[in-house]
Amino acid sequence: MxxxxxxxxxxxxxxxxxxxxxxxxxxxxxxxxxxxxxxxxxxxxxxxxxxxxxxxxxxxxxxxxxxxxxxxxxxxxxxxxxxxxxxxxxxxxxxxxxxxxxxxxxxxxxxxxxxxxxxxxxxxxxxxxxxxxxxxxxxxxxxxxxxxxxxxxxxxxxxxxxxxxxxxxxxxxxxxxxxxxxxxxxxxxxxxxxxxxxxxxxxxxTELNIWEYIERENIPITSLYFDRGDGKRYRSLGCYPCTTPVDSTSKNVSDIIEELKSGKFANIAERSGRAQDKDxxxxxxxxxxxxxx
Structure with a gap:
């Protein structure tokens, strides 16, 4: 295993x-x-x-x-x-x-x-x-x-x-x-x-485990997690007044996995775009x- x-x-x-x-x-x-x-x-x-x-x-x-x-x-x-x-x-x-x-x-x-x-x-x-x-x-x-x-x-x-x-x-x-x-x-x-x-x-x-499993199992997820042409995507989803997307050009699951492995978000909390956490x-x-x- x-x-x-x-x-x-x-x-x-x-x-x-x-x-x-x-x-x-x-x-x-x-x-x-x-x-x-x-x-x-x-x-x-x-x-x-x-x-x-x-x-x-x-x-x-x-x-x-x-x-x-x-x-x-x-x-x-x-x-x-x-x-x-x-x-x-x-x-x-x-x-x-x-x-x-x-x-x-x-x-x-x-x-x-x-x-x-x-x-x-x-x-x-x-x-x-x-x-x-x-x-x-x-x-x-x-x-x-x-x-x-x-x-x-x-x-x-x-x-x-x-x-x-x-x-x-x-x-x-x-x-x-x-x-x-x-x-x-x-x-x-x-x-x-x-x-x-x-x-x-x-x-x-871990966040990486989740995405690797989504790729392996071909699990359908919302497209909000992917860059849809504006260089931004959501890393964590919540209410729209309190959730902001991150700068990312990842357009599919493989891109996100590569992004996580490369360390782009290594020192940035996954929920950093969730304003209620800061409050x-x-x-x-x-x-x-x-x-x-």
Whole structure:
């Protein structure tokens, strides 16, 4: 087995363990490269079928191509596609683009709060109707007790403190200093009742590993990651008011791999174009302690 084979096998193992150990779990799909690789791995783990609902938190400020890509792939792969949102914050315009919140508060409103209440079933959830390709209100309001996330340890400082199976309290708050040890593929999966679990099958993957795997498996991803003629592309995807592209002429996956191997971005953080990280002191720990992805 080569390195990618080993990473794939470990991730598939974690996915199957999560599905076996936890009731009513879901998988977050942010539409970016990492969570799309995670989705691909789930299809491998369960032989072409994904038995876990895919959940997307829609801030209504995503780049339009991202939403189109999400819905096209959900229809093609017959995914149980669910989205949630903070309807009240959007209606009251308590957002950064509307000038009524700073970036951190906007993320807390549109992402952290929306995620917490979508997972708990306290707020409306919307599920894709595959007959029409449209979303309808989800009648299932059962709480998701665990969520599978495409977090990588190398992506950003606070994520390096995660575990494969990482507990949160009933409010989704993260106690960074109280994480279970994980040695020699021995994982803690028996948690106290009411514990919310985050599962991270991609924890040991790097940005380069992700792109090498996308190339090897020919995984379809959004074209926003590629230079479309203006010498710029997105390296990390998020809400358009807070995400800027990088200077790059990479027009395909092979170009990106070469760019990463050449060291062009060796000393530039992957999320350097995400403005909310800078407002959070250069990282995401404040947001993530409060339930952010």
């Amino acid at each position: 080569n390195h990618l084979d080993k990473l794939e096998a470990q991730s598939v193992y974690i996915l199957r363990e999560a599905y076996r150990e936890f009731k009513n779990i879901c998988m977050l799909w942010s539409i970016g490269k990492d969570s799309t690789v995670l989705l691909w791995l789930a299809r491998k783990a369960f032989f072409g079928h994904v038995p876990i609902p895919l959940v997307h938190i829609d801030t209504h400020y995503k780049i339009p191509e991202m939403i189109q890509y999400r819905d096209d792939l959900a229809l093609k792969w017959k995914l149980t596609m669910v989205y949630g949102e903070n309807t009240q914050a959007l209606a009251e315009k308590r957002t950064f683009p509307d000038g009524k919140a700073d970036r951190i508060t906007c993320c807390q409103n549109l992402k952290s709060e929306a995620l917490k209440n979508t997972l708990s079933g306290e707020w409306n959830r919307y599920v894709m109707n595959h007959s029409t390709g449209k979303y309808i209100q989800d009648t299932n309001r059962e709480k998701y007790t665990g969520v599978i996330v495409g977090v990588r340890a190398d992506e950003e400082g606070s994520r390096s403190k995660e575990r494969y199976f990482s507990p949160r309290d009933k409010e989704n708050d993260w106690d960074v200093g109280d994480q279970p040890p994980e040695f020699w593929n021995q994982f803690k999966t028996d948690f106290a009742p009411g514990t919310h679990i985050r599962i991270h099958p991609l924890l040991d993957w 959070d002191g250069g990282g995401l720990e404040t947001l993530r302690r409060g339930g952010y992805m």
